[in-house]
Amino acid sequence: MSESQSHSATLAERPEGWNRPALIQPSGDGELLEVAMGPHHPSTHGVFRMDVALDGERVIRLRPVFGYLHRNHEKIAEGISYLASMPYTDRLDYICPITNNWAYALAVEKLTGQQVPERAEYLRVILGELTRFQNHASSIGFLIQEMGASGTPLMYAFREREKILDLFEKLTGARMMVNYMRFGGCRVDASPAWLDQTRKVVAGLPQFIDEFEQLLATNEILMARTQGVGVLKADLAVNAGVTGPMLRASGVNYDIRKVDGYGIYNRFDFRVPLGDHGDVYDRFMIRLLEMRESIKILEQALKDIPTGPIMDPKAKSRGFRPKPGEAYGRIEAPKGELGFYLISDGGPNPYRYRVRPPSLINLTVLEDMCLGHDVADVVLIFGSVDIVLGEVDR
Amino acid sequence: MLGEGILKGMAETAKNFFGSYVSAERLTTVEYPEDRIAPYEAARVFPFLVFDSKSPSNPDAADWEAGLRCVACQICEKECPPKCIFIEKSKDKKPDAVGKPQFYPARFDIDISVCMSCQICVEVCPFEAIKMDTVFELSTEDRFGGLLLDRKQLAKSNEYFHQIHPTEAADVDDRLSEGRAKTEAKATAGAIAAAIKGAEVPAPKPPAAKPTGAES
Numbered sequence: 001m002s003e004s005q006s007h008s009a010t011l012a013e014r015p016e017g018w019n020r021p022a023l024i025q026p027s028g029d030g031e032l033l034e035v036a037m038g039p040h041h042p043s044t045h046g047v048f049r050m051d052v053a054l055d056g057e058r059v060i061r062l063r064p065v066f067g068y069l070h071r072n073h074e075k076i077a078e079g080i081s082y083l084a085s086m087p088y089t090d091r092l093d094y095i096c097p098i099t100n101n102w103a104y105a106l107a108v109e110k111l112t113g114q115q116v117p118e119r120a121e122y123l124r125v126i127l128g129e130l131t132r133f134q135n136h137a138s139s140i141g142f143l144i145q146e147m148g149a150s151g152t153p154l155m156y157a158f159r160e161r162e163k164i165l166d167l168f169e170k171l172t173g174a175r176m177m178v179n180y181m182r183f184g185g186c187r188v189d190a191s192p193a194w195l196d197q198t199r200k201v202v203a204g205l206p207q208f209i210d211e212f213e214q215l216l217a218t219n220e221i222l223m224a225r226t227q228g229v230g231v232l233k234a235d236l237a238v239n240a241g242v243t244g245p246m247l248r249a250s251g252v253n254y255d256i257r258k259v260d261g262y263g264i265y266n267r268f269d270f271r272v273p274l275g276d277h278g279d280v281y282d283r284f285m286i287r288l289l290e291m292r293e294s295i296k297i298l299e300q301a302l303k304d305i306p307t308g309p310i311m312d313p314k315a316k317s318r319g320f321r322p323k324p325g326e327a328y329g330r331i332e333a334p335k336g337e338l339g340f341y342l343i344s345d346g347g348p349n350p351y352r353y354r355v356r357p358p359s360l361i362n363l364t365v366l367e368d369m370c371l372g373h374d375v376a377d378v379v380l381i382f383g384s385v386d387i388v389l390g391e392v393d394r
Numbered sequence: 395m396l397g398e399g400i401l402k403g404m405a406e407t408a409k410n411f412f413g414s415y416v417s418a419e420r421l422t423t424v425e426y427p428e429d430r431i432a433p434y435e436a437a438r439v440f441p442f443l444v445f446d447s448k449s450p451s452n453p454d455a456a457d458w459e460a461g462l463r464c465v466a467c468q469i470c471e472k473e474c475p476p477k478c479i480f481i482e483k484s485k486d487k488k489p490d491a492v493g494k495p496q497f498y499p500a501r502f503d504i505d506i507s508v509c510m511s512c513q514i515c516v517e518v519c520p521f522e523a524i525k526m527d528t529v530f531e532l533s534t535e536d537r538f539g540g541l542l543l544d545r546k547q548l549a550k551s552n553e554y555f556h557q558i559h560p561t562e563a564a565d566v567d568d569r570l571s572e573g574r575a576k577t578e579a580k581a582t583a584g585a586i587a588a589a590i591k592g593a594e595v596p597a598p599k600p601p602a603a604k605p606t607g608a609e610s
Contacts, residue, residue: 084475087512152407161420173438179512187517188436215406218399230449317517318469 046389107329107340184312230381244336249275438526461525470515
């Protein structure tokens, strides 16, 4: 008896959060097995821990533990100049640095009232949608990898991602740590040759989605593992503040590109795909469909991009001091609503700097999605949230 | 039919597998140490200090120290996000890239184990003195001293800059020659003042170069 107790969770002794009543009742004698998944687990996308209480194979409780990758981003940003935080935002969600740059630049532009030239807006849209495409492609790849298909879909996604990263490197000088956007524009202009290459890459992307869909969408094993698994109800998703593809997979029509129309998004003709069931399969399908919509936006933007300056003439890199005030800039990042909240006291560095990370907030409903499912499905549900630990822990 | 989706997927995999034998663009990787992909022109890995091998301050092309464009203004030190630059200002002055007498860095260190190649030092530098390099094979056994580069290790010639970033370097040269023309115009106006400034310079050559600028 004493031996079984040492390996099982007697609920009264558990740390805070474990003492509340279980959301679902264990069967049988109530003996639970506690498993710590992570922080070094192949499925955790970095260093994330899930303390799972199991009744046989069934998940009874799940406690997410994060903070292993905490880098003090917000506090550091309050001690350095506005511009110097820009390269640090690349390192939040390191799969899509461009959108992080964009959200931060948008917040500062709101604070100072700077105008972004037309061409820079187009460049932002082009790079942002390329980022969305490669994020969704690789996140599907990771999801399928977590299902056990090691390699093939992920490598197909990475092959495509590599083409997009090549474009980023050609333009910005780095594949991932781009440090591209500036307050009131973009850092470097795109050459006609770069735009031509982008058009060529974008022309090849639909073929990749067709291939991906052929490979995965009707696969019986994938459907059996994902349909009806990890259902997230629309009302819970809204109440928990879930955004992005996760929210839309639950059938809530909320896309900040449509709601805010920030930048020049209201000029483009695109649709917002919505899910029906809110399960893992829907989230997978939503990403696939959003990639198609991204291509539509890319084609329009590449067709219409005007010539002209890429920086606000009043913008300056040294001695940047916004007037006292506060601003919240948000964009539809590939993972959800990414927002930056800034308070300026008129000094060279922000008084308060706060990031609203979509990964962290989407992760808060993990337990609700996992309860009652097998432990093998936890990995899958976790993968379908699409997080990057750099952003969760900051 | 059950299994149809799996078969469709396998057909796609087979297409990809055999495709790599027929189409060259399917081969997306190179075997790194033997084969290399040339870095793009925009590539940026760690900053370096530019020195001019032919300039008013450094006419005989040999001395990297006299040709350094850096004037130790310490803006990059202040703006660097991870604070990896350390500069010590000189006590005396010497002519800079456009011919004005300026301070120079008595010490200029960059800790590349801290540097994140963000290029902000390059953006804020008003003297075109610090630029981004493209070298990346910098591993060393000594992780403290070996990764702390001093100004001698950081100094690279303008010709090297032209080699790695031709477009950017040409723009920079245009801007600098504009600045030099302005300084020379000023020197013509105040030839005596220029001669006095030239006399302060420790190197023997620059004073000889100054009067020619003043005569024109």
